[in-house]
Amino acid sequence: MKPIVLALALAFAAPIMAEEISYPDLPPPAQAEAAISRSITVLTAESGIKFEQSNRRRWSSGNYEFNVRAGSAQRRIASTGQALKEWDVAIERPVRLPNKMLIDQEIGAEGVQRAEFTLGDARHEAGRLLLRLWFTWQREQAQVAQWQQQELTLQRLAAMTEKRVKAGDAPKMEHNQALAAAAQAGVSRRQALMRAQLAANEIVRQFPGLELPENVPRSTPQAIQNDFTYWKDQVFQHNHELGMVRSDRHLQQLLAQRSRADRIPDPTVGMRYSSEMAGNEKVTGVYVSVPLSFGLRSAQAEGMQHQAEIATNREAFVQRRLEGDVYATHTQAVSSFTTWQQAADAGNSIRQNAELVARAYALGESSLSDTLTARRIALESTLAEATAQLDANEARYRLLLDAHQLWPLDSDEDVTHDHY
Template identity: 35%
Template sequence: MKTAGVLQYSVMLRAALVPLAVLLAALPARAQDYPPELPPLALLQAAIDGAPEVRAAQALREGGEAERRQLVAGPHEWTVNADYGRRRARDAGATERTAEWEVAIQRPLRLPGKADLDRRLGDLRDAAAELSLADARHETARAVLAAWYDWLREQTAAGVLQAQAGSAAREAAAVSRRSELGDASRLDAMQAAAAAAQASAAARLAEGRAAATAASLRQRYPELVLPDRPLLADPPTPGAELEGLVATALAHDHGLLLARSVADRAHVDSLRAAAERRPDPTFGVRYGRERDSAEHVVGAYVSIPLGGEYRSAAADVARAGAAASAEQARAAERRLAAELRARHEMVIASHAHWRLAEDSATRLAEAADRLALAQRLGEAPLAEVLFARRQALDAALQASAARIDALAEQANLRLAAHRLWEGDGDGDHGE
């Protein structure tokens, strides 16, 4: 046969990508940042916002606003006390019975410094809830991309194996016909039929894996629509903008911003605990009547708790927690910087790997075609042709997987830098 199954698949794929390349060339530069192999952006954002993790973070976001109002209002409330009694007094042998009652209202008063710290804590917790929502959206977007590229990987592998199975079936039919005409041995026909059956079985298994991955993707993200034939463009060549993406991702990572927010909140918590060593005073007023209202009593009072070792220890605990949170934020920054640097190197390496794998697949497919031609001319045994076909198939599968890996690495780096689609940024919808 003049063209191997892997070459047929490659030609079909490139032919399908020609109109896509023309369309992308006509779009604005920023629109091209969104990879064409991903689902439509509206569906991706719907899948992100519909995820239970994001909805839970949205609920907690509303709780963060309520917590801010709670801290601004303070924990102290008015308390009303009422007291009623009957007095019995004996004077010169006579017994006098009178009614007495008293009403008091009191409230602890938060010291001004504590109120300011509580307002700062409220703002920080509200901001942390907002960051948690953004982080949940970002992590969900990463999960959607991972699941989508897993499906693409299985789908493209199934396409390669289906093309190879069709090619092997046609080749087996041709060898069988030649065997009937006496131009090929019966052993060749048996070997060709066995190779065709093996290719068919591998294609069926790959179809099953692709179907299982698709079912899992649909179940997790029902908002997504899976195309019958996904279009895969060539991974863009990494350029100088990668360094900028790494720096942007480090500056805007929600997880890191959240860790820093936790450290800031712990610092203010420690200041608040230190301020609590000065207890809040309680002020109150009271009014009462004694001796059947013959006497009226009006008064005011103040009570001040005397702080002890408990408050001092609580301040020390909060101060130690603040120091630990600050170090954890630094550790998170180092860890993220290492991950982003590794991802930067993986983008470059995966692109180079795809180029080499694609070149190897093309050369091995051409070699298998030449060997098949030589076999038809009686210059090579069929066993060598079948071995060359297997090598070409393995190379085509590696090239297919390398293409998806290269696309996924670039998409994930752009997602981390909030440059995957136009308008993607802090607080944007879907991010």
């Protein structure tokens, strides 16, 4: 029974485990999402949504308020010289026309929609920053590991050379050369360690609370599946920046429509009560006032229409730029995988050659200079391979991130921009 129970438990846990180990060389999804959510730009964008929600209520209620007027006067009758006190009071309020009220409600809702796209874009940019800083740190960590291995190898070579010097098989100069090479490797290791510490500090500074593991497993790069058209569709379907400019274009069109509607002024309706002739006459009435415009409202409507045209051109510009960005990201991901394959093949051959040269030196069939040169070339190829491997993984993750297939970047992954 125990094997069956264990199999069932693993089967139910498989989706959760797959989510956790899908990208072992990246921060766990929960930590990445928490770090992105605590980013300053994301918190600012969240405040922007709250501001636009308040702004939506303002657009719905309108800018008009009740206005109370009161005044007093004294009437003097010339024939009798009698002075009569009079006073009046009125309450009035401009009335927003129904078509303007509907447009204002759309403007408020569109402002919230644009703010939501801004939040999504902020989360996306924070994810890009996290990915870039993470792999910068990983490159420095790879440098530390390789220089540490090089230092140990050269120290063993120096110990071997010392034995040969004592045995009279090698001059003292070779021992000094081996010690100098090991010391130089130690200097490079410490420099790489300093850069790794700075890179780690930058991640923690930008994303407080993100835990950095001591060792990050290396993932074998994977080839990019599907063609450019697929990735372009995926990126455009979820791109928040494109949603922002489309929402802004729609908002500017609504503002232009609102400005055209303002060519017909809103009337002001009021009620008035007055006491005249020392209270002998009581007057109650209503009144309507309408402002008369001589070109101002038309000029404003024309200006807002130009603003809408500018927003339309900005949308076209962003769309073209995004097409170029997606093409560059996809091309880089495909090319980086091929580069890593070539670097891995070259690194294996060069390291095998370095081992053969080292054995030849141990047998007295090769010089120390050739051995040190072979070790240096092997180190350079190993570093190039490690860098190519990290570059390939980062480029692939960047493509997945832009297509919303890496980390959760918003609460609704099915958001599209078709309604624009």
